[in-house]
Amino acid sequence: MRKRLEPVALERERCAASGSSSSGAAAAALDADCRLKQNLRLAGKGPAEPRHAADAGMQRALGRRKGLWFRLRKILLFVLGLYFAIPFLIKLCPGIQAKLIFLNFVRVPYFIDLKKPQDQGLNHTCNYYLQPEEDVTIGVWHTVPTVWWKNAQGKDQMWYEDALASSHPIILYLHGNAGTRGGDHRVELYKVLSSLGYHVVTFDYRGWGDSVGTPSERGMTYDALHVFDWIKARSGDNPVYIWGHSLGTGVATNLVRRLCERETPPDALILESPFTNIREEAKSHPFSAIYRYFPGFDWFFLDPITSSGIKFANDENVKHISCSLLILHAEDDPVVPFQLGRKLYNIAAPSRSFRDFKVQFIPFHSDLGYRHKYIYKSPELPRILREFLGRSERERQH
Missing domain, CATH: 1.20.5 (Single alpha-helices involved in coiled-coils or other helix-helix interfaces)
Incomplete structure (x- = not known):
């Protein structure tokens, strides 16, 4: 009986082994199939991700x-x-236009002591303070001729005032807008004029530099008149010439017209980079280019200037001036266009007021690069001044 059962058990074991073997193979095959499908899915996703x-x-x-x-x-x-x-x-707000015309709030160069002109290389210059009106004080520089450089060392204001009575002529210099009497190009011009034998007296208008007061055309003109009278009270018979630059030409012609009306004209007037009147200058200024064709330009921009009492009418003033006039202008002037200086000359030249006096226009070619404020660099300037002012002096004596 046991012998008959043993073969059956062995057969069952073989079947079980065979079954487990086949199921393991099936499982392995199933795993392989799953891995293949997973790989295929991953492979299918690959191109989609980029x-x-x-x-x-x-x-x-x-x-x-x-x-x-x-x-x-x-x-x-x-x-x-x-x-x-x-x-x-x-x-x-018309006052904005006045600020832009005067630019007195722009103090260039910065951080200089106007009480010490020697810091700017002017070792023969004295700083004064004058009072044209109550509550108005203006700072003045007086530079003596270079030939007096050594004698001027350590001298006080009284010595400088007495020096105005010497035989050397005097130039009252009226600077333009922005900056102060210590501006670089202005200082260089003082040095040139001093080397040519002139006293140079210059000042900051009320509201400029360390001068006290509120800027206005009337106030600037009155300041210039006060300084001129102060010079004449000390200069004796010495010639006094007035030199205006840029906006200072408007002050200069206002002053000279007033002096001529009271029959105390200066010996000559020099205008460097002048304009005809402030409206034409404002319209021609580079800053106005973006608005020049704006509808109502005159009403928006020019009328506020007039309503602020600012005219600087050089074209009208020169018709009432009875002294010699010299106009200097660079062709490449980007601030005051050359054609305005030429136009002013064309107005002044045929004026009856000048029938007994010389009117001269000196252009400087654009290749020289003198632009708005570097005419002082011209090697021809000494000759031009010597000839023109020498002729003016002879006319004055006759």
């Missing part, structure tokens, strides 16, 4: 472009709004 990343990158780039355009549009709208707002602001 496309998704590229789309995301493109969207980010588009987002950045939209953000940049949005910012640029905001800036553009702000600039346009400011462009259209400025004319109305100036019209409503």
Whole structure:
């Protein structure tokens, strides 16, 4: 009986082994199939991922472009709004135009002590303070001729005032807008004129530099008149010439017209880079270029100047001047156009007031690069002044 059962058990074991073997094979086959399908799915996803990343990158780039355009549009709208707002602001506040014409708040060069002209290389210069009106004080520099350089060392104001009575002629210099009497190009001109044997007296108008007061055309003219009278009270019979530059030409012609009307004209008038009147100069100034063709330009920009009492009418003043006139102008002047200086000469030359006096116009070619404030560099300037002022002196004596 046991012998008959043993073969059956062995058969069952073989079947079980066979079954387990076949099921393991099946499981292995199933695992292999699953791995294959997974690999196929992964392989199928492979190309889709880069496309998704590229789309995301493109969207980010588009987002950045939209953000940049949005910012640029905001800036553009702000600039346009400011462009259209400025004319109305100036019209409503005419004082803004006066500030822009005078530019007295621009003190260049900075950090200099106007009480010490020697710091600017003017070792033969004395600083004064005069009082044209109550509550108005103006700072004055007096530079003696270079030949007196050694004698001037350590001298006080009284010595300088007495020196005005010497045999050397005197130039009253009226500077333009912005800066002070210590401006670089102005100091260089003082040195040139001093080397030619002239006393140079210059000052800052009320509101400029360390001068006290509020700027105005009337006030500037009165300051110049006060300094002129102060010079004449000390200079005896010495010739006194008036030199105006840029905006200072407007002060100079106002002053000389007034002096001629009271029959005490200066010995000659020199205008460097002059204009005809302040309206034409404002319209021709480079800063006005972006508004020059703006509708109502005159009403918005020029009328406020007139309403502020600012005219500087050189073209009218020269018709009432009875002394010799010299006009110096560089062709490449970017601030006061050359044609305005030429136009002023054409107005002055045929004027009856000048029938007994010399009127001369000296242009400086643009290749020289003298622009608005460097005519002092001209090697011809000493000869020009010597001939013109020498002739004026002879006319005065006759």
